[in-house]
Amino acid sequence: xxxxxxxxxxxxxxxxxxxxxxxxxxxxxxxxxxxxxxxxxxxxxxxxxxxxxxxxxxxxxxxxxxxxxxxxxxxxxxxxxxxxxxxxxxxxxxxxxxxxxxxxxxxxxxxxx
Amino acid sequence: xxxxxxxxxxxxxxxxxxxxxxxxxxxxxxxxxxxxxxxxxxxxxxxxxxxxxxxxxxxxxxxxxxxxxxxxxxxxxxxxxxxxxxxxxxxxxxxxxxxxxxxxxxxxxxxxxx
Numbered sequence: 001x002x003x004x005x006x007x008x009x010x011x012x013x014x015x016x017x018x019x020x021x022x023x024x025x026x027x028x029x030x031x032x033x034x035x036x037x038x039x040x041x042x043x044x045x046x047x048x049x050x051x052x053x054x055x056x057x058x059x060x061x062x063x064x065x066x067x068x069x070x071x072x073x074x075x076x077x078x079x080x081x082x083x084x085x086x087x088x089x090x091x092x093x094x095x096x097x098x099x100x101x102x103x104x105x106x107x108x109x110x111x112x113x
Numbered sequence: 114x115x116x117x118x119x120x121x122x123x124x125x126x127x128x129x130x131x132x133x134x135x136x137x138x139x140x141x142x143x144x145x146x147x148x149x150x151x152x153x154x155x156x157x158x159x160x161x162x163x164x165x166x167x168x169x170x171x172x173x174x175x176x177x178x179x180x181x182x183x184x185x186x187x188x189x190x191x192x193x194x195x196x197x198x199x200x201x202x203x204x205x206x207x208x209x210x211x212x213x214x215x216x217x218x219x220x221x222x223x224x225x226x227x
Contacts, residue, residue: 033213043201044117045218091156095213099169103156 002027004094006104013082014112021077021107023092029053032096034068034075039089039106048090051075082111115140117206117219125225131192134222138185138206144168145187146212147179150201150221159202162187163210191224199226 003026013019025034036048049059051068059066063080079086089108095101118137126132138145147159158171162181179189185206191198201223205216 037218042220043203043223044220045203045205045216047215047217050213050215093156099161099212100158100171101212102158105155 002029002032002094002096002098002102004092004102004104006090006092006107008107009105010108010110012110012112015084016081017111018078018080019082019109019111021079021090021092021109023075023077023104025073025075025092025094027094027096029096032094035091035093035095035101036066036075036077037091037093039091041088045091048077079109082109084111084113087111117204117217119202119204119219119222121222122220123223123225125227126194127227128194128196130194131190132194132224134189134191134202134204134224136187136189136204136206136219138187138204139217142206142208142217143185144207144210144214145181145185146205146207146216147187147189148203148205149173150203151197151199156203158212159189161210161212168210169212194226196226198224200224 005024032053034051037045067076089106091106092104144163146161160170161168165181181187201221203221205218207214207216
């Protein structure tokens with residue numbers, strides 16, 4: 001069975017602060033994919049990134065960066081210089097050999113002006 | 114390019130009724146996946162369709178079913194509704210098969226069962 005844990009239920013920051021959202025996963029598969037999605041108040045999930053288990057290279061996209069560490073089974077997401085528009089619920093997800101994705105419970109990020 | 118559309122956006126039903134939700138994927142996308150989101154269970158995968166065939170199915174009872182048409186549009190049906198079926202139902206499309214691909218989500222259908 002696979003599992004994704006997002007221990008932070010809610011994070012509150014002030015604009016321009018950096019914030020890291022944690023994601024820890026469990027799987028017995030050697031080949032798997034990890035994802036991050038953003039769900040703004042409008043409801044639709046927005047794909048942010050996909051990482052396969054063989055690519056541990058960190059990635060940066062603008063103010064967003066991701067740190068994938070197989071040794072600790074973590075795939076953390078950092079927003080640099082947060083903005084009010086970053087306020088949303090962020091989900092980490094895992095898809096392994098069963099091809100059925102498992103989502104974490106999500107982290108609600110509130111960015112205050 | 115138009116995004117994923119879902120109809121209706123809101124729906125109220127009573128226990129025991131059945132409901133059909135519709136999803137139109139992005140033009141050219143052949144894979145459609147369905148998800149259920151509830152406060153209690155979070156986001157859960159229902160099933161995926163590709164080229165009119167169900168590829169994968171999550172851990173849901175047989176009351177939940179779906180189909181995909183030749184134009185890639187998909188419908189999801191829930192029979193004998195229960196209170197616990199109240200949820201946001203999200204549809205996602207992608208170019209090729211497999212939920213490991215980048216998926217584009219619709220705004221969802223919020224179903225309330227009374």
